[in-house]
Amino acid sequence: MDDNLFISYSRDDQVWTYTLWRALETEYNVWIDQKIRAGVDWWREILENIEKCSCFIAVLSPKAVESIYCSAELSYAVALNKPILPLVVKPCDYPVVLDQNRVQFEKIALDAPMENNLVRIVGNIGRMQVRVLKGEFPAKSAPQPPIPEPKPGNLQSVYEIFALAEEAVVQGDVARSMKLFEQVITANSGEISETARERLSEVRLDQAMDEAYRSIRRLAENAATQRGAIAALQAFVKTYGEKGIQHDKAKSNLVVKYDIEVPQAAPAKKSDTSTAETVQDVSKAHNAKIQALTLSQVGQIQLDKRNWDAALRTFVEAYAYDPENWLINYYLGELYIIKRDLDQALAHLEKAQTDAHALPEVQAAIGFVWRLKGQASSQEAERAALFAKAEQCYKTALNLDPTIKDLHGESYWAGLGALQRRLGRYRDAIDSYTRAEEVTPDNSYPIVNLAALLYHDGNLDKAKRYYQRTMRFAEDGLLRNPGDKWARADVITCSLIVQNADVATDLLNRMLREGDVSDQPVIESFVSGLNFLRQSPTPPAGIDSLISMATDWLKQIGK
Incomplete structure (x- = not known):
């Protein structure tokens, strides 16, 4: 045994x-x-x-x-x-x-x-x-019990949890310590709960400082981002002062390396009323930053779950506490892009893009805003100027860090590829989508676009391999959601290339019979994609028939 x-x-x-x-x-x-x-x-x-x-x-x-x-x-x-x-x-x-x-x-x-x-x-x-x-202890099953809560009125259990929280801090287990401190606070047991609230704020501040420093260290390790590292470290010591680097040799060494002056806290004089008021103001500002950081952590959890509306509400609340926080402004910019509120997005992103925080993710997001504004413009000259600004932002950001992604987890190379495809620079788009595939090999977006672009370029064998992969992505999507019309349209296009026109025709007939006016955007996009493939040196057999069927359906729906 x-x-x-x-x-x-x-x-x-x-x-x-x-x-x-x-x-x-x-x-x-x-x-x-x-x-x-x-x-x-x-x-x-x-x-x-x-x-x-x-x-x-x-x-x-x-x-x-x-x-x-x-x-x-x-x-x-x-x-x-x-x-x-x-x-x-x-x-x-x-x-x-x-x-x-x-x-x-x-x-x-x-x-x-x-x-x-x-x-x-x-x-x-x-x-x-x-x-x-001998079989005297046959195994039994039982549901796992929830984490124990402090007993009402039992201070012993509350102090036990507080002690465990402090042990977790010493062991470097920040997540466990915060959860335990939160239990003590929830117990509402007088002084010990208030002490836990103070300790939780301190732990969160320490965590925020550590996370900020990790970002700085990443910049410092790359010769191309040394300037950004220096600017970020200057902002770090201005925000956290001596506390941010005390007892940490690595941080101290980096401050010395870049010759950055650390502000010293002036000793308070008991008889000096103005000094006392200043200390109170600093304490109030500190508490506001802690509240903003706490909300930011909640917002990032919501972002991970792709709960965009909840995340936007949380970061708007965090912004009210700390409107100069570059990270909060960056996330607000990204979320307003998702909402297509481009003016709000640009305002927050430009606020995040300071000399102290010249991060590539922010630059790329600004490029996405210019691209969307260009797509919405009806003036050719204005559109060209906006697209040029977008491309410059994308390239600057990707030169700093080729691995950056947006909130959807898509590589910004794909965003650059989409812009180049819209501009008719298909070879450049193929290069960009190929870089996107390297960064996000399990994402369908660059694969779908590479399939179409390679076929359009006449590279049929390579295109078919990408269409086979696109087919797998689409079929997996239909398994998760049988009502996904976009995935059905992808399967039809892939069937035309990988199988034959008869299979694609049967699938399209069925989709059109079952469709209604809500499917119009899907079919319009499907027709646009087929028209693009039709421009290939070797258009797929049967493509004209599919375009005609879908176009007739759109006319019928529009009546």
Whole structure:
């Protein structure tokens, strides 16, 4: 059988428990919460290791019995019918769940040598292994319990969570520490909850400083972006001052390397009312920045989920707290592009594009705005000028960082390719979409465009390979959403190239019979795509018939 042991204990007993852990590890696979890696779902990891264990060791003491975490771990082990070895290291009330299940405990003398205790503990583990082999502990299933919440009016449980949060900070597990501090705040238990609120703000500020510095370091590592690194570091020290670099040799070295002056905090004079007011103003501004950073974190989660409307509301609120924050302005610019509010988008992006933050993502997004404005212009001269500005922005940004993407996860090479295709520079567009494919090999957008452009250019064999890939993307899309008309249109076009006109005709007939006026944009785009392929040196057989069918349908719908 597996020799996986799980040790549950209170922080009050950790010195003895750690000694036991090290002693048992020479013979067994021992899991203890010190093995939790930073950044993982720590409560889920605890539960999963209880599920894997062949013996659950409960180190019992008054603090362990009162602990909401130890109690939850023990209850889950009982629910799974795990072999449980309770070790009573200090006099305490025996857990009811163990008493009800008639689980015998082992008394441990803390003043005895570990070798003596170890003989008895290992003997108990061995006897349990024999009982497991005899089938005395058949596995049971049970739903994973939620993370324990502080008990109402029980300050012990609140302080326990606060202590765990501070441990997580020391271990560098920022996500876990923030979640635990939030639990203490939610408990609304007076001073300790207020202290947790202050500590959470400090942890978030430290995290924001670390994330900002990582961006600066990335710029500093690239010779082409040294100027941006210097400007960003200057902004960093102006924002965070000495606190931003203290106790961090790497940051200090970078400040020295670029000869950047760090502002020193002037000592406050108790008798100086104006100084006190200044300190109060600084504190207020600091709290506003923390609130903005907190909202920004929420907004970025919403962006990851592509909940654009919610993200826009969140970043608008964050902007009210910190209107000069370049990151907030950048995200607002991107979100207003999605909303096609181009004037708002440009205003925020230009605010984000300062000398201190000359980031390629911002420059590329500005290029996208100029491109969209050009597409909307009815004046040929104006349109040409806007397209020229767009191309310059795209190229400048991609020269700084060829891997940048928009909020949809598309490479900005694809945006440049779309502009070049619109301008009729098809060879340039092929080059740009090829670069986009290198950055986002699993995205369909560059593949679809390369298929059409290569066919139009007469490179039929290569085009067919891209159409085969486009077909797979479209079919996968229909599996996820059978009502996706755009994917159906892609399948028809691909069928014309990869299979034959008869297959494409049957598919188009069915789509047109089932279609209504809401499908008009799809069919118009489909016809436009076919007309582009028709310009190829070798147009696909049957293409005229498909264009005629779709055009007749559009005329009929328009009546």
